[in-house]
Amino acid sequence: MLNTAAIVALMKNSGLFSVTDLNIQTIGQLFSLASQFKHSFVRHKQFLRRNESLSYKSVALVFFESSTRTRFSFEMACNRLGIRPVTFIANSTTSIKKGETALDTLLNLHAVQPDAFIIRSDEDEGVREFFKTSQKPCISAGYGKFHHPTQALLDAFTIKERLGEIKGKKIVFIGDVRHSRVAHSNKSLLLALGAEVAICSPKDFMPSPSEWGEVENFEQLTSALDWCDVAMSLRVQKERHSTKADLSNFIQNYQLNKKSIGSLSDKAIIMHPGPFVVDEEITRDIVKDSRTVIHQQVENGVYVRAALLQKVLGDR
């Protein structure tokens, strides 16, 4: 269940760690603002609702893990709103290389007084602690295996845009669900918005019921695709595996390709949070399929993240 006290938290501009920090009303407000940004950008190539007070704000983007879409779209959202983003990437040119912890790095960046933080990291207790204690709002750009709230928001926004509504829609997560923070955050958000969710995964990639609850698992990809309105393909997250995955079995039974998607309805959509690995979970045919909305998801990421930044920073 979504936390009903959360709107108060978000109103106090304390940021966003997990989708459970959101309630239905806040999600509605974010989607409506994101739509306004999208419409004004499509028509006028700028965000007409731009709040001038944001021009004096600076936001620290702190990435302890690699990222392409999430970082770029947060930076683009800042730019379109007039916010100044300052990006820190924990690579070999930073003091992380010298042994500084993620928490100490964050506390030092905090001392420089950005107005907010956008942070991506693995499951690091120090980073979690920073989210709880920072005086500035912190937005998660992905944390460990379970949290990626802004990806879930932009995916839900895209489903609503393409299918008209989320309530009653059937979404199946295909592939490495166990290690996917995208699937985990999406599942919580979509259930709260009235969707039905299921998975289609080999045994090694199935999430534990204690983490996911009792969610239907389709053994056959054909049945999953026949059932769903949305097929969300997931990358095999090798960097999170403790043992080597059986890729050939995965490709044979769970890959989305021209042949395997035969039972998917013409009205259904195919999603992927990216990055996709061609010829593993998905083939080039699928990337090009007219039902595929991968680039629409990425584009919507800018509007949804801008809406969140506006909400978190706009009244400060």
Ligand code: NCD
């Ligand atoms: C994902 C992530 O980092 O969790 N990508 C993203 O942010 N869009 C998924 C992945 O790495 O496979």
